[in-house]
Amino acid sequence: MNLSVTTHAHHAVVSPEGRLTASGAPRIKQAIKKLIDEGHARIVVDLAQTEFIDSSGLGALIGGLKAARLAEGDLRLAAASDSVKSVLKLTSLDRVLRDYPTVDSAFSDD
Amino acid sequence: MTENPTKIALKGTAELEFVDEVLTALEGLFASVGDIAEEDRTFFSLAVSEIATNICTHHNMDRPVAVSAELTVTATALRAQFHDDADPADPAVIDLEGATLPEDLAESGRGLAIAKMALDHLSHEVADGHVWTLMKKRRQPR
Numbered sequence: 001m002n003l004s005v006t007t008h009a010h011h012a013v014v015s016p017e018g019r020l021t022a023s024g025a026p027r028i029k030q031a032i033k034k035l036i037d038e039g040h041a042r043i044v045v046d047l048a049q050t051e052f053i054d055s056s057g058l059g060a061l062i063g064g065l066k067a068a069r070l071a072e073g074d075l076r077l078a079a080a081s082d083s084v085k086s087v088l089k090l091t092s093l094d095r096v097l098r099d100y101p102t103v104d105s106a107f108s109d110d
Numbered sequence: 111m112t113e114n115p116t117k118i119a120l121k122g123t124a125e126l127e128f129v130d131e132v133l134t135a136l137e138g139l140f141a142s143v144g145d146i147a148e149e150d151r152t153f154f155s156l157a158v159s160e161i162a163t164n165i166c167t168h169h170n171m172d173r174p175v176a177v178s179a180e181l182t183v184t185a186t187a188l189r190a191q192f193h194d195d196a197d198p199a200d201p202a203v204i205d206l207e208g209a210t211l212p213e214d215l216a217e218s219g220r221g222l223a224i225a226k227m228a229l230d231h232l233s234h235e236v237a238d239g240h241v242w243t244l245m246k247k248r249r250q251p252r
Contacts, residue, residue, distance in 0.1 A: 019133060022163045023126045052133070052152075054221035063217045083152040090153070090227055096214045105122040 005031050009106050012040040017049040020057030028057075032064035032075070040072055041073025044106040047099075048079035061097055077104040116143060124194055125174035129162040132179050144185045147249045153228035154246045160225040161192060161232075161242050169196040186228075188246045191240040192239045195239040204234050 001016040001024030009036075014034045016028055028045075033044055045061060065075040077099040080088065088094040100106040118135045122128040138159055140151050162179070168177050175193040207223035226232050231245040 005115075020128070021129060021133070021159055022167065023130055052155060052159075054156055054163070055218075055224050056163060058220065059217040062215055066215060066217075080143060082147065086152055087150060087156055091224060093214065093218060 001029070003027055005035065006095055007035070007040055009054035011044055011075055013044045013046050013063040013103055014051060015046040016057075019052040019054075020050050020105070021052070021054050022056035025056040025060040029060045029063055033067060034061075036067050036071045036073070041068050042107055043068050043073065043075045043096045044078050044100075044103050045075065046078050046103050047081065048091055050084060051081065053084050055091075058087070058091060058097075062093070065097065074107075076100055078106045116184065117180065119178065119180045121176070121178045123171060124166045124177045125197070126166055126244075128162070128177060129159060131168055132181070133159055133164050135179075136181055139181055139183060146183065150188060150246060150248050154190075154244075157225040157228040157232070157244055157246070158190050160221040161190075161226075161244060164241070165192055165194050165196075165242070166219050169194070171196055186248055188248060190244040192234070192242040192244075193239060198236040198239070204240075206232065206234055 003020055004015045006013045014028060014031055016024065020028065032043060032051065043064065068075040077097055079102060080099045085099060088097060088099065118132060118139050120135055122131060133155060136155055140146050165177055175194050175196045177192060180191045182189040208223060209226055211223045212219040229244055230247045233243045237242045
């Protein structure tokens, strides 16, 4: 998994590329923690290039969501593929990890 | 004429790199066979990832654990079998029957429950190590 992070005026974007599984989960957790420590608690995880996710990847996103909310921010998903969406639905985590069509729309409502 | 392979076997050490190797091999197998529904590919890959990760992260052996995987596609099903040489009592308890999804905000503990939900058959036996058998019936093309 490759990971890129960009920061913007009102949110930060974390983009995992490839498979988000146990081997990559610690890196995304660490990247999210670093963003929050630096004051970026509104985080979009751009899943456009994430071809696969399993429970380790989901756990890292849940950890990031909790940390962002503790810092009075939020963590939202964007551009999930049908495959990733089907895993979110199977696990009922689509109720807590909200997916938006694009990165720009993730925080456009507030 | 060489037929597309419908079976792949891998051997390695029970470390996370092995999970990635298995997922890459599975992708190659799916590409080689060609006509497998996306949902079948996704859910079977998910279950394979969960079980392989469980094998590679839940042993407490002070020696390397050898693990082998056999991935098979037939006309009606996707199958995988994993065999490791960890001691029968390590991990001490694998509660497949009782595996359920934890509360929504839990950060771990979903693996076995997800694998069960994604498959039509999942079993674990202790026999000279551990043997995991996974099967997902293929959706019929519409």
